[in-house]
Amino acid sequence: MHELAITQGLVDLVLDHAKRAGAKKVLKINVVAGELSGYVDECMQFYYEQLSKGTIAEEARLSFKRIPTQGRCRECNKEFVIADMNWICPDCNSSNVQLVKGMELFVESIEVD
Amino acid sequence: MEIKVLKDVLSANDRIALENRRLLDKKGVLAINVMASPGAGKTSVILQTISGLKNEISVGVIEGDVQSRIDADRIAQENVPVYQINTGGECHLDANMVKRALKEIPLDDIDILFIENIGNLICTAEFKIGTHKNLVIASVPEGHDKPLKYPLMFTVADVILVNKIDLLPYSNFDTQAYRKAVKGLNDKVEVIEISCATGHGIDKWLGWVKKQAKNMDMDK
Numbered sequence: 456m457h458e459l460a461i462t463q464g465l466v467d468l469v470l471d472h473a474k475r476a477g478a479k480k481v482l483k484i485n486v487v488a489g490e491l492s493g494y495v496d497e498c499m500q501f502y503y504e505q506l507s508k509g510t511i512a513e514e515a516r517l518s519f520k521r522i523p524t525q526g527r528c529r530e531c532n533k534e535f536v537i538a539d540m541n542w543i544c545p546d547c548n549s550s551n552v553q554l555v556k557g558m559e560l561f562v563e564s565i566e567v568d
Numbered sequence: 569m570e571i572k573v574l575k576d577v578l579s580a581n582d583r584i585a586l587e588n589r590r591l592l593d594k595k596g597v598l599a600i601n602v603m604a605s606p607g608a609g610k611t612s613v614i615l616q617t618i619s620g621l622k623n624e625i626s627v628g629v630i631e632g633d634v635q636s637r638i639d640a641d642r643i644a645q646e647n648v649p650v651y652q653i654n655t656g657g658e659c660h661l662d663a664n665m666v667k668r669a670l671k672e673i674p675l676d677d678i679d680i681l682f683i684e685n686i687g688n689l690i691c692t693a694e695f696k697i698g699t700h701k702n703l704v705i706a707s708v709p710e711g712h713d714k715p716l717k718y719p720l721m722f723t724v725a726d727v728i729l730v731n732k733i734d735l736l737p738y739s740n741f742d743t744q745a746y747r748k749a750v751k752g753l754n755d756k757v758e759v760i761e762i763s764c765a766t767g768h769g770i771d772k773w774l775g776w777v778k779k780q781a782k783n784m785d786m787d788k
Contacts, residue, residue: 457658457659457660457690457691457694457695459658460658460660460662460691460695461577461578461691461694464577464578464579464580464581465577467580468573468575468577468579468580469573472571472573472575473571476569476571478569478571486577491719491720491723492694492720493690493691493693493694493720529755540716540719542752542753543752550748550751550752551755552752552755553755554723554753558720558723559576560576560577560578561573561574561575561576561577561579562573562574562575562577563572563573563574564570564571564572564573564574565570565571565573566569566570566571567569567570567571568569
């Protein structure tokens with residue numbers, strides 16, 4: 456259900472930027488999404504088609520760039536990708552790990568005519 | 569033609585959340601976002617807190633539910649200002665719903681505002697509403713694996729209450745495994761075991777609330 460509200464935010468943002476640029480049509484939307492941002496691509500695509508109907512962005516293609524979850528060890532400063540929610544530093548074995556990437560969900564750019 | 573956007577999908581929501589925060593700061597009201605699964609004990613914790621802080625700190629409550637006024641009616645019996653939001657289907661509160669609700673709460677008369685979010689461990693963590701602190705309430709019957717299943721929620725928490733701790737003898741809930749999972753995600757979070765049924769740990773929780781309220785006073 457929350458994809459509906461998130462996708463509404465996406466459609467508003469895209470239309471706002473497209474109109475300001477005087478675009479006639481939005482062709483593609485480049486979305487950057489962290490693994491932890493907690494939404495489902497197919498679900499967002501489905502809502503996108505519904506919410507963008509009748510707008511200049513209704514035929515736009517959604518393209519997702521996934522950002523893996525990344526942590527930084529607070530003990531030794533090692534940065535590493537967190538796979539399978541294993542929050543342990545591979546270098547020093549500490550579990551004192553700060554989340555640095557993986558929560559983002561933003562529109563990087565749009566391609567318009 | 570490519571146009572750079574570089575804006576968070578929820579930036580419109582975040583902007584309103586910031587307005588809410590500024591209003592709360594101006595009024596000197598500490599706002600706490602109360603998040604949990606359905607049935608973990610959000611309303612019970614708020615009721616315990618109101619009764620524990622009586623005569624010391626004035627509390628107001630915004631209740632978020634998909635439907636009904638059941639929770640708001642329970643809170644209203646304590647004679648504190650309460651406003652019910654019904655989202656009508658949305659599974660989280662957003663900044664705009666809270667903005668409207670803040671107009672219905674006498675902010676000049678209260679010190680702390682609890683905003684009870686919808687019972688849900690997923691999207692409530694994603695939508696900022698302007699609160700200062702995030703309280704997550706877990707409960708023993710939910711099992712100790714929840715932090716690993718819903719990592720974002722436990723990453724954004726400032727304090728976690730493990731409620732229904734009196735049910736420990738009837739459950740295989742492993743408190744050490746739970747703490748380890750939580751600390752892995754979020755080393756700054758405070759974890760307090762409580763029981764709204766027996767009162768276990770409630771003093772410690774009230775101590776945390778009073779400390780935050782005091783810090784807020786010093787920032788005024």
